[in-house]
Amino acid sequence: MTSPCDPQNAPVGDVATAIMIIDSKIAAVHSDTPGPDPELGALADQFTASVSAEEAEDVLDGACTLIYVFMKWLRECYEAHDQEVIEAVVPHLVATMRRMPKSVPPEAIPTMAGLVIAAGNGLSPGLWRAQYGEWTEAEMTPLEATAFLLAEHINRIADDDHTFATRMVTDALTSLEEA
Template identity: 65%
Template sequence: MPPSCDPQHAPAGDVGAALMMIDSRLQGIYDAKAESGPEQRAVIDRFVASLGREEAEDVRDGTCTLIYMFMTWLRRAYEDHDKDVIEVVVPNLVATMRRMPKSVRPEAIPTMAGLLVAAATGLSPSLWRNQYGSWSDHELTPLDATALLLAEHINRITDDSDFATRMISDALTGAGAD
Protein backbone atom coordinates (compact mmCIF):
# COMPACT_ATOMS: atom_id res chain seq x y z
CA MET A 1 0.00 0.00 0.00
CA PRO A 2 1.53 3.35 -1.02
CA PRO A 3 2.11 5.92 1.70
CA SER A 4 -0.44 8.69 2.08
CA CYS A 5 0.02 11.67 -0.21
CA ASP A 6 -1.70 13.93 2.30
CA PRO A 7 0.30 17.18 2.58
CA GLN A 8 0.30 16.90 6.37
CA HIS A 9 2.70 13.95 5.97
CA ALA A 10 5.01 15.76 3.53
CA PRO A 11 8.23 17.47 4.48
CA ALA A 12 7.86 21.22 3.87
CA GLY A 13 11.51 21.50 2.94
CA ASP A 14 13.40 24.77 2.67
CA VAL A 15 10.59 26.91 1.30
CA GLY A 16 12.56 30.10 1.95
CA ALA A 17 15.50 29.03 -0.23
CA ALA A 18 13.18 27.71 -2.94
CA LEU A 19 11.23 30.99 -2.91
CA MET A 20 14.44 33.02 -3.07
CA MET A 21 15.53 31.11 -6.17
CA ILE A 22 12.13 31.46 -7.87
CA ASP A 23 11.86 35.15 -6.98
CA SER A 24 15.37 35.82 -8.27
CA ARG A 25 14.51 34.20 -11.59
CA LEU A 26 11.22 36.10 -11.79
CA GLN A 27 13.00 39.39 -11.19
CA GLY A 28 15.48 38.49 -13.92
CA ILE A 29 12.58 37.94 -16.32
CA TYR A 30 10.72 41.11 -15.34
CA ASP A 31 13.85 43.22 -15.34
CA ALA A 32 15.25 41.86 -18.61
CA LYS A 33 16.83 45.25 -19.37
CA ALA A 34 18.97 45.08 -16.26
CA GLU A 35 22.54 43.99 -16.69
CA SER A 36 22.39 42.08 -13.41
CA GLY A 37 20.78 39.02 -15.05
CA PRO A 38 24.00 37.03 -15.62
CA GLU A 39 25.35 38.11 -12.22
CA GLN A 40 22.12 37.09 -10.53
CA ARG A 41 22.17 33.72 -12.30
CA ALA A 42 25.79 33.18 -11.22
CA VAL A 43 24.88 33.88 -7.58
CA ILE A 44 22.04 31.32 -7.74
CA ASP A 45 24.32 28.79 -9.44
CA ARG A 46 26.94 29.26 -6.70
CA PHE A 47 24.26 28.88 -4.03
CA VAL A 48 22.97 25.64 -5.59
CA ALA A 49 26.53 24.31 -5.99
CA SER A 50 27.21 25.01 -2.30
CA LEU A 51 24.33 22.81 -1.15
CA GLY A 52 25.03 19.41 0.30
CA ARG A 53 22.83 16.45 -0.59
CA GLU A 54 20.40 16.92 2.31
CA GLU A 55 20.19 20.68 1.77
CA ALA A 56 19.48 20.16 -1.93
CA GLU A 57 16.71 17.70 -1.03
CA ASP A 58 15.27 20.29 1.36
CA VAL A 59 15.21 22.90 -1.42
CA ARG A 60 13.59 20.33 -3.73
CA ASP A 61 10.93 19.62 -1.11
CA GLY A 62 10.52 23.38 -0.60
CA THR A 63 9.91 23.77 -4.33
CA CYS A 64 7.23 21.06 -4.14
CA THR A 65 5.66 22.95 -1.24
CA LEU A 66 5.63 26.11 -3.36
CA ILE A 67 3.93 24.21 -6.19
CA TYR A 68 1.32 22.94 -3.73
CA MET A 69 0.71 26.42 -2.30
CA PHE A 70 0.55 28.05 -5.74
CA MET A 71 -1.87 25.43 -7.07
CA THR A 72 -4.03 25.71 -3.95
CA TRP A 73 -4.26 29.47 -4.41
CA LEU A 74 -4.98 29.06 -8.14
CA ARG A 75 -7.62 26.39 -7.48
CA ARG A 76 -9.47 28.72 -5.12
CA ALA A 77 -9.13 31.68 -7.49
CA TYR A 78 -10.44 29.73 -10.46
CA GLU A 79 -13.26 28.15 -8.43
CA ASP A 80 -14.41 31.69 -7.55
CA HIS A 81 -14.90 32.14 -11.31
CA ASP A 82 -16.50 28.70 -11.84
CA LYS A 83 -13.42 27.39 -13.64
CA ASP A 84 -11.39 24.23 -13.10
CA VAL A 85 -7.72 24.89 -12.31
CA ILE A 86 -6.68 21.61 -13.94
CA GLU A 87 -8.50 22.50 -17.14
CA VAL A 88 -7.06 26.03 -17.28
CA VAL A 89 -3.56 25.87 -15.78
CA VAL A 90 -2.19 22.42 -16.61
CA PRO A 91 -2.55 22.60 -20.44
CA ASN A 92 -1.12 26.13 -20.43
CA LEU A 93 1.94 25.13 -18.40
CA VAL A 94 2.48 21.93 -20.38
CA ALA A 95 2.39 23.91 -23.64
CA THR A 96 4.89 26.40 -22.22
CA MET A 97 7.21 23.63 -21.02
CA ARG A 98 7.11 22.04 -24.47
CA ARG A 99 8.53 25.31 -25.81
CA MET A 100 11.44 25.08 -23.32
CA PRO A 101 13.36 22.01 -24.57
CA LYS A 102 16.71 23.21 -23.16
CA SER A 103 15.30 23.47 -19.63
CA VAL A 104 12.53 20.87 -19.70
CA ARG A 105 13.26 17.59 -21.41
CA PRO A 106 10.14 16.10 -23.05
CA GLU A 107 10.21 13.02 -20.84
CA ALA A 108 9.93 15.22 -17.71
CA ILE A 109 6.75 16.97 -18.84
CA PRO A 110 4.32 14.16 -17.86
CA THR A 111 5.83 14.10 -14.37
CA MET A 112 5.47 17.87 -14.01
CA ALA A 113 1.87 17.66 -15.25
CA GLY A 114 1.25 14.93 -12.67
CA LEU A 115 2.70 17.14 -9.92
CA LEU A 116 0.34 19.93 -10.94
CA VAL A 117 -2.68 17.63 -10.94
CA ALA A 118 -1.65 16.12 -7.60
CA ALA A 119 -1.35 19.58 -6.05
CA ALA A 120 -4.63 20.74 -7.61
CA THR A 121 -6.43 17.78 -6.07
CA GLY A 122 -4.98 18.41 -2.61
CA LEU A 123 -2.14 15.88 -2.70
CA SER A 124 1.46 16.58 -1.79
CA PRO A 125 3.51 16.87 -5.01
CA SER A 126 6.63 15.48 -3.32
CA LEU A 127 4.88 12.48 -1.79
CA TRP A 128 3.01 11.84 -5.04
CA ARG A 129 6.32 11.84 -6.96
CA ASN A 130 8.11 9.71 -4.38
CA GLN A 131 5.67 6.86 -5.04
CA TYR A 132 7.49 6.32 -8.33
CA GLY A 133 11.03 6.17 -7.01
CA SER A 134 13.87 8.60 -6.54
CA TRP A 135 13.96 11.91 -8.32
CA SER A 136 16.17 11.90 -11.40
CA ASP A 137 18.61 14.69 -12.17
CA HIS A 138 16.73 15.59 -15.35
CA GLU A 139 13.58 16.32 -13.29
CA LEU A 140 15.09 19.01 -11.06
CA THR A 141 15.31 21.86 -13.58
CA PRO A 142 11.77 21.13 -14.83
CA LEU A 143 10.62 21.18 -11.19
CA ASP A 144 12.07 24.67 -10.77
CA ALA A 145 10.58 25.71 -14.10
CA THR A 146 7.16 24.46 -13.00
CA ALA A 147 7.26 26.53 -9.80
CA LEU A 148 8.53 29.55 -11.77
CA LEU A 149 5.76 29.23 -14.37
CA LEU A 150 3.11 28.95 -11.65
CA ALA A 151 4.43 32.03 -9.85
CA GLU A 152 4.51 33.97 -13.12
CA HIS A 153 0.95 32.83 -13.93
CA ILE A 154 -0.24 34.08 -10.53
CA ASN A 155 1.59 37.38 -10.99
CA ARG A 156 0.08 37.81 -14.45
CA ILE A 157 -3.53 37.14 -13.41
CA THR A 158 -3.20 39.44 -10.38
CA ASP A 159 -1.37 42.08 -12.45
CA ASP A 160 1.22 42.29 -9.68
CA SER A 161 4.79 41.16 -10.38
CA ASP A 162 5.44 40.46 -6.69
CA PHE A 163 2.13 38.85 -5.70
CA ALA A 164 3.22 35.19 -5.69
CA THR A 165 6.38 35.90 -3.70
CA ARG A 166 4.55 38.16 -1.26
CA MET A 167 1.78 35.57 -0.78
CA ILE A 168 4.30 32.90 0.22
CA SER A 169 6.37 35.31 2.33
CA ASP A 170 3.23 36.36 4.19
CA ALA A 171 2.30 32.69 4.75
CA LEU A 172 5.80 31.95 6.06
CA THR A 173 5.68 34.97 8.35
CA GLY A 174 2.27 33.89 9.65
CA ALA A 175 3.51 30.34 10.22
CA GLY A 176 6.54 31.64 12.09
CA ALA A 177 4.32 33.73 14.36
CA ASP A 178 2.35 30.62 15.33
Protein backbone atom coordinates in the same frame (compact mmCIF):
# COMPACT_ATOMS: atom_id res chain seq x y z
CA MET B 1 -9.83 7.35 4.08
CA THR B 2 -6.67 9.39 3.69
CA SER B 3 -4.24 9.07 0.83
CA PRO B 4 -0.55 8.24 1.32
CA CYS B 5 -0.03 11.42 -0.73
CA ASP B 6 -1.90 13.57 1.80
CA PRO B 7 -0.01 16.84 2.29
CA GLN B 8 -0.05 16.26 6.06
CA ASN B 9 2.39 13.39 5.47
CA ALA B 10 4.78 15.46 3.33
CA PRO B 11 7.90 17.27 4.47
CA VAL B 12 7.57 21.04 4.04
CA GLY B 13 11.22 21.47 3.17
CA ASP B 14 13.14 24.69 2.76
CA VAL B 15 10.37 26.88 1.37
CA ALA B 16 12.32 30.08 2.06
CA THR B 17 15.18 29.08 -0.23
CA ALA B 18 12.82 27.69 -2.87
CA ILE B 19 10.82 30.94 -2.96
CA MET B 20 14.04 32.95 -3.12
CA ILE B 21 15.10 30.96 -6.19
CA ILE B 22 11.73 31.44 -7.89
CA ASP B 23 11.65 35.13 -6.99
CA SER B 24 15.11 35.65 -8.48
CA LYS B 25 14.05 33.89 -11.70
CA ILE B 26 10.95 36.07 -11.96
CA ALA B 27 13.04 39.20 -11.35
CA ALA B 28 15.53 38.10 -14.03
CA VAL B 29 12.79 37.48 -16.58
CA HIS B 30 11.21 40.87 -15.96
CA SER B 31 14.52 42.75 -15.73
CA ASP B 32 15.18 45.64 -18.07
CA THR B 33 18.67 44.24 -18.67
CA PRO B 34 18.70 41.68 -21.51
CA GLY B 35 20.41 38.34 -21.05
CA PRO B 36 21.42 36.42 -17.97
CA ASP B 37 22.70 38.31 -14.94
CA PRO B 38 26.32 37.18 -14.38
CA GLU B 39 26.18 38.19 -10.71
CA LEU B 40 23.02 36.13 -10.16
CA GLY B 41 24.61 33.21 -11.99
CA ALA B 42 27.69 33.38 -9.78
CA LEU B 43 25.53 33.47 -6.65
CA ALA B 44 23.53 30.48 -7.87
CA ASP B 45 26.72 28.54 -8.60
CA GLN B 46 28.11 29.45 -5.16
CA PHE B 47 24.88 28.35 -3.49
CA THR B 48 24.76 25.07 -5.41
CA ALA B 49 28.36 24.28 -4.46
CA SER B 50 27.72 25.02 -0.78
CA VAL B 51 24.67 22.83 -0.11
CA SER B 52 24.80 19.29 1.14
CA ALA B 53 22.67 16.51 -0.32
CA GLU B 54 20.29 16.81 2.65
CA GLU B 55 19.96 20.57 2.17
CA ALA B 56 19.32 20.07 -1.54
CA GLU B 57 16.58 17.58 -0.66
CA ASP B 58 15.06 20.21 1.66
CA VAL B 59 15.01 22.76 -1.18
CA LEU B 60 13.44 20.14 -3.45
CA ASP B 61 10.72 19.51 -0.83
CA GLY B 62 10.32 23.29 -0.53
CA ALA B 63 9.73 23.55 -4.28
CA CYS B 64 7.07 20.86 -4.05
CA THR B 65 5.45 22.76 -1.19
CA LEU B 66 5.42 25.88 -3.37
CA ILE B 67 3.72 23.98 -6.17
CA TYR B 68 1.12 22.76 -3.69
CA VAL B 69 0.54 26.25 -2.25
CA PHE B 70 0.36 27.85 -5.70
CA MET B 71 -2.13 25.24 -6.93
CA LYS B 72 -4.21 25.60 -3.75
CA TRP B 73 -4.44 29.37 -4.37
CA LEU B 74 -5.26 28.80 -8.05
CA ARG B 75 -7.87 26.15 -7.18
CA GLU B 76 -9.63 28.54 -4.80
CA CYS B 77 -9.45 31.33 -7.37
CA TYR B 78 -10.85 29.25 -10.23
CA GLU B 79 -13.51 27.59 -8.07
CA ALA B 80 -14.74 31.06 -7.05
CA HIS B 81 -15.46 31.59 -10.76
CA ASP B 82 -16.98 28.10 -11.26
CA GLN B 83 -13.99 26.89 -13.24
CA GLU B 84 -11.87 23.77 -12.89
CA VAL B 85 -8.27 24.53 -11.93
CA ILE B 86 -6.73 21.58 -13.75
CA GLU B 87 -8.57 22.45 -16.95
CA ALA B 88 -7.48 26.09 -16.65
CA VAL B 89 -3.84 25.57 -15.63
CA VAL B 90 -2.45 22.31 -17.01
CA PRO B 91 -2.93 22.83 -20.78
CA HIS B 92 -1.28 26.27 -20.58
CA LEU B 93 1.55 24.88 -18.42
CA VAL B 94 2.20 21.98 -20.81
CA ALA B 95 2.07 24.23 -23.89
CA THR B 96 4.55 26.63 -22.31
CA MET B 97 6.91 23.82 -21.29
CA ARG B 98 6.84 22.48 -24.84
CA ARG B 99 8.25 25.83 -25.95
CA MET B 100 11.14 25.44 -23.47
CA PRO B 101 12.99 22.34 -24.77
CA LYS B 102 16.38 23.47 -23.41
CA SER B 103 15.05 23.79 -19.85
CA VAL B 104 12.27 21.20 -19.95
CA PRO B 105 12.98 18.10 -22.02
CA PRO B 106 9.82 16.58 -23.52
CA GLU B 107 10.15 13.45 -21.36
CA ALA B 108 9.90 15.57 -18.17
CA ILE B 109 6.63 17.27 -19.14
CA PRO B 110 4.30 14.39 -18.13
CA THR B 111 5.93 14.22 -14.69
CA MET B 112 5.59 17.98 -14.17
CA ALA B 113 1.97 17.89 -15.36
CA GLY B 114 1.38 15.01 -12.93
CA LEU B 115 2.83 17.06 -10.05
CA VAL B 116 0.50 19.93 -10.86
CA ILE B 117 -2.52 17.65 -11.26
CA ALA B 118 -1.73 15.97 -7.93
CA ALA B 119 -1.47 19.37 -6.23
CA GLY B 120 -4.65 20.53 -7.97
CA ASN B 121 -6.42 17.55 -6.47
CA GLY B 122 -5.16 18.38 -2.98
CA LEU B 123 -2.32 15.84 -2.92
CA SER B 124 1.34 16.41 -2.09
CA PRO B 125 3.27 16.72 -5.35
CA GLY B 126 6.43 15.46 -3.63
CA LEU B 127 4.76 12.35 -2.23
CA TRP B 128 2.99 11.76 -5.53
CA ARG B 129 6.37 11.85 -7.32
CA ALA B 130 8.02 9.63 -4.69
CA GLN B 131 5.75 6.76 -5.72
CA TYR B 132 7.75 6.48 -8.92
CA GLY B 133 11.25 6.44 -7.49
CA GLU B 134 13.95 8.95 -6.71
CA TRP B 135 14.08 12.36 -8.33
CA THR B 136 16.46 12.55 -11.26
CA GLU B 137 18.93 15.30 -12.12
CA ALA B 138 17.02 15.82 -15.37
CA GLU B 139 13.89 16.75 -13.37
CA MET B 140 15.46 19.56 -11.32
CA THR B 141 15.24 22.36 -13.91
CA PRO B 142 11.73 21.30 -15.03
CA LEU B 143 10.64 21.34 -11.36
CA GLU B 144 11.97 24.88 -10.99
CA ALA B 145 10.27 25.85 -14.26
CA THR B 146 6.97 24.41 -13.01
CA ALA B 147 7.05 26.46 -9.81
CA PHE B 148 8.12 29.53 -11.82
CA LEU B 149 5.31 29.12 -14.37
CA LEU B 150 2.70 28.67 -11.63
CA ALA B 151 3.94 31.82 -9.89
CA GLU B 152 3.75 33.72 -13.17
CA HIS B 153 0.21 32.41 -13.73
CA ILE B 154 -0.79 33.70 -10.29
CA ASN B 155 0.87 37.04 -10.97
CA ARG B 156 -1.10 37.42 -14.22
CA ILE B 157 -4.38 36.60 -12.48
CA ALA B 158 -3.59 39.01 -9.64
CA ASP B 159 -2.63 41.63 -12.24
CA ASP B 160 0.33 42.40 -10.04
CA ASP B 161 3.81 43.77 -10.57
CA HIS B 162 5.29 40.25 -10.89
CA THR B 163 5.69 39.81 -7.14
CA PHE B 164 2.26 38.75 -5.88
CA ALA B 165 2.91 34.98 -5.78
CA THR B 166 6.26 35.23 -4.04
CA ARG B 167 5.01 37.97 -1.72
CA MET B 168 2.03 35.77 -0.76
CA VAL B 169 4.37 32.96 0.31
CA THR B 170 6.89 35.29 1.95
CA ASP B 171 4.12 36.98 3.95
CA ALA B 172 2.84 33.57 5.08
CA LEU B 173 6.34 32.54 6.17
CA THR B 174 6.80 35.81 8.05
CA SER B 175 3.48 35.41 9.88
CA LEU B 176 4.48 31.85 10.87
CA GLU B 177 7.78 33.10 12.29
CA GLU B 178 5.98 35.81 14.27
CA ALA B 179 3.44 33.38 15.76
